[in-house]
Amino acid sequence: MAKRPTIGENPLDAVVAETHLDTVVPLGGPQAGRHPEEPTPEVQKRLAVLEAEIKALKAEISLLRGKMMELQVRMPPPEPRWVARLREKLAGK
Helix, strand or coil, rough: CCCCCCCCCCHHHHCCCCCHHHHCCCCCCCCCCCCCCCCCCHHHCCCCCCCHHHHHHHHHHHHHHHHHHHHHHHCCCCCCCCHHHHHHHHHCC
C-alpha cells in the first residue's frame, strides 16, 4: 500500500501562524492608520462639474442608443449571399 503516513491527513490543512510577509506589509496596507482627508472646496467644485458632465454624457448616450435601435428596426434585413451573387451575374459583372 502507501509508503507514506499521510493517508487521512492533508498537508495543506496546516495552519501557518505568521509569514514573513506579515512583517513586511502590514494588513490593511500602508495607509491603514490614516484618516481620509477632506477635499478642498476647489476639488469639490471640480468634482461636482465632472459629475454633471458625466450625467449629461450618459443621457446623450441613452438617446443615441435609442436612435440607433430605431434605425436598426427600420433597416431592411441583409440579403442572402446567393441573392447578391445572382444580382451580380444578372448585372453582367
